[in-house]
Amino acid sequence: MDTIHASVLLDEVVQGLLLKDGGRYLDCTCGLGGHSEAILEGCGPTGRLLAIDRDPDAIQLARGRLAHFGDRAEIVEGNFSDVRTYAEATDMVPLDGVVADLGVSSLQLDDAKRGFSFMREGPLDMRMGPKVGATAAEMLEELDVKDLIRILRDFGEVNRPRQVAEAVMSARDEGRLNTTAELAEVIERAIGGRKTTPIHPATRAFQAIRIAVNRELEELEKLLEVLSELVAPGGRVAIISFHSLEDRLVKQAFGDPAPEPQPFKLPVEPERVLGPWEAVTKKPIVPSAKEVASNPRSRSAKLRVAIRRGPEGA
Numbered sequence: 001m002d003t004i005h006a007s008v009l010l011d012e013v014v015q016g017l018l019l020k021d022g023g024r025y026l027d028c029t030c031g032l033g034g035h036s037e038a039i040l041e042g043c044g045p046t047g048r049l050l051a052i053d054r055d056p057d058a059i060q061l062a063r064g065r066l067a068h069f070g071d072r073a074e075i076v077e078g079n080f081s082d083v084r085t086y087a088e089a090t091d092m093v094p095l096d097g098v099v100a101d102l103g104v105s106s107l108q109l110d111d112a113k114r115g116f117s118f119m120r121e122g123p124l125d126m127r128m129g130p131k132v133g134a135t136a137a138e139m140l141e142e143l144d145v146k147d148l149i150r151i152l153r154d155f156g157e158v159n160r161p162r163q164v165a166e167a168v169m170s171a172r173d174e175g176r177l178n179t180t181a182e183l184a185e186v187i188e189r190a191i192g193g194r195k196t197t198p199i200h201p202a203t204r205a206f207q208a209i210r211i212a213v214n215r216e217l218e219e220l221e222k223l224l225e226v227l228s229e230l231v232a233p234g235g236r237v238a239i240i241s242f243h244s245l246e247d248r249l250v251k252q253a254f255g256d257p258a259p260e261p262q263p264f265k266l267p268v269e270p271e272r273v274l275g276p277w278e279a280v281t282k283k284p285i286v287p288s289a290k291e292v293a294s295n296p297r298s299r300s301a302k303l304r305v306a307i308r309r310g311p312e313g314a
């Protein structure tokens, strides 16, 4: 395969899932199929995998890569928020294990015409599923300055979000915002040039706009809501996130619900309410220095693993 996407934390995901022979597995973010392939190799000759991705280019490449597993691999194009529909339709419930490796792939980042990269001149698109929803250009056309400030601040922790938002809005209104390079230049000028930050000044703003275009946090919230109903007791979930907002949602979902606030102090502690998941990783697993050196895009990855509790919280 010519297109390369180095799968992040591959061994750690496989170890975290404790694959078993004949198990049923789900890869929510198939991409180029690296995690899918490792799972299929590790779950014996009758183990099965359902892999989902919203990107038809990724699906096509993954189908080629996983073809030799025959009908043990089911690959569907769609959003992982619709996982219940896909898992039920392919007879995969209850699942023994799930992986989600969030964010974008190198395939998407490196292809200029997908519009994800400020390093490459391309249209302002940024959709992971290029047939669905508004492009970045269309979204920016609809936003007012307040919305854009919120997106830049909340999804990218961008420095000087107001200056950036105002500069982007005026470039848009003057018709100067048609390509990724134009957007990157506007942001760079508003933030004050490259010397002030170790990373390119447009990095965080591009991330923020991409998250908004693809409704990434809503997708993750919906996935986390439904997963506990699809995974068998004792089944495992491994989620790799790439920024703090995603990691916070995963950490919360894998934790126990906060105790009800008590109007006055009780003589005994209120009983602890257990959630559906028991976290295996109290702290997230991060890539080794060796992995980061060979794949710099892995540097912000955080992996959390949890086990589905049984009916008695076992």
Ligand SMILES: C[S@@+](CC[C@H](N)C(=O)[O-])C[C@H]1O[C@@H](n2cnc3c(N)ncnc32)[C@H](O)[C@@H]1O
Pocket: 005, 006, 007, 008, 028, 029, 030, 031, 032, 033, 034, 035, 036, 052, 053, 054, 055, 058, 078, 079, 080, 081, 101, 102, 103, 104, 105, 106, 128, 129, 219, 220
């Ligand atoms: C980091 S890549 C996955 C790489 C893959 N694990 C591998 O080893 O090749 C993330 C993939 O998830 C897909 N994706 C992100 N959000 C999605 C969603 N809500 N529904 C379906 N696919 C999604 C992207 O299109 C992208 O291909």
